[in-house]
Amino acid sequence: MNKKVPIYIGVSILISVLNSCSLYIDSFTNNLNQAISSSNDPQTITQALPAYIILIDGLIEGDPDDEELLMASVNLMNAYSSLLGSQSDLVVDLPEYEINKIKNQQKILNEKALLRAQKAICIYKEKYCNLTNIKFSEIMDRINHIEEDIEILYKMATAWVSWIQVNTDDWNAMAQIAQIKFIMEKIVASNETIDNGNAHVYLGVLNSIIPATLGGKPEIGKQHFESAIRISSNTNLMAKALYAEYYARLTFNEKLHDKLIIEILSNKNTDLSYGLVNTLAIVKAKSLQRSAPDYF
Numbered sequence: 001m002n003k004k005v006p007i008y009i010g011v012s013i014l015i016s017v018l019n020s021c022s023l024y025i026d027s028f029t030n031n032l033n034q035a036i037s038s039s040n041d042p043q044t045i046t047q048a049l050p051a052y053i054i055l056i057d058g059l060i061e062g063d064p065d066d067e068e069l070l071m072a073s074v075n076l077m078n079a080y081s082s083l084l085g086s087q088s089d090l091v092v093d094l095p096e097y098e099i100n101k102i103k104n105q106q107k108i109l110n111e112k113a114l115l116r117a118q119k120a121i122c123i124y125k126e127k128y129c130n131l132t133n134i135k136f137s138e139i140m141d142r143i144n145h146i147e148e149d150i151e152i153l154y155k156m157a158t159a160w161v162s163w164i165q166v167n168t169d170d171w172n173a174m175a176q177i178a179q180i181k182f183i184m185e186k187i188v189a190s191n192e193t194i195d196n197g198n199a200h201v202y203l204g205v206l207n208s209i210i211p212a213t214l215g216g217k218p219e220i221g222k223q224h225f226e227s228a229i230r231i232s233s234n235t236n237l238m239a240k241a242l243y244a245e246y247y248a249r250l251t252f253n254e255k256l257h258d259k260l261i262i263e264i265l266s267n268k269n270t271d272l273s274y275g276l277v278n279t280l281a282i283v284k285a286k287s288l289q290r291s292a293p294d295y296f
Helices: 007-020 022-038 042-062 067-085 096-124 136-142 147-165 177-190 194-208 218-231 237-250 254-265 272-295
Strands: none
Touching (some): 022 042, 022 272, 042 067, 042 272, 096 147, 136 177, 147 194, 177 194, 194 237, 237 272
């Protein structure tokens, strides 16, 4: 008679298999990332991710200097933090104490992700060590001729942006916007289509995160959002949602805001590569639509 294998035994077997060969680890993490990206069920992904984060943590315990494992962990923690942040869009009238709880958990996740991203890129190449702790002038000296390093620099930069996004109440974090913008701009200048144009989305947010009167550059942010939409051939709905949230609202452009929301909600694209992102974009668009009368 067949008996079910207890889940902890199944996980132990999986860890043993993954530890036995780096090829399995790469295949597992790549397939996991693909499964997450193509899902249209954010609630299930949100519930499942903590187990995989802990699984990768266990693998890192066995090999703490594995650059690929560190970056796989960064990707999962950033994804989970983003999904947690979407709860206020998914759940109408989420209590304030729940919102604060989510924000605190996001800060913990993104802090850990950034530390691991910094460690991974330092292992990859010594000149990239301590990028988040050095002066702007020194970053300018180090970030040059980056063509062969774009992929890992982009991964590290996304972890840095994600950390800044959950720490907008900390002026020490906000003071680092210039550094991360410079890195992202170098990446875009070298290859603007990386991650299907999402580097432009990050730059759109970074330039629109604070008003022009306080040093923000929302008009540059607008250009980046539009570039991301162009590069994705109009399939990245989150680029439109963040365009509405960060630029249109910051500049009180109600007409653009409503246009973007309508485009998102009427979109019929079924590109699986944007499954989860576009599902969350639709949820965010509905949330923005609900709150628009109180905002404008």
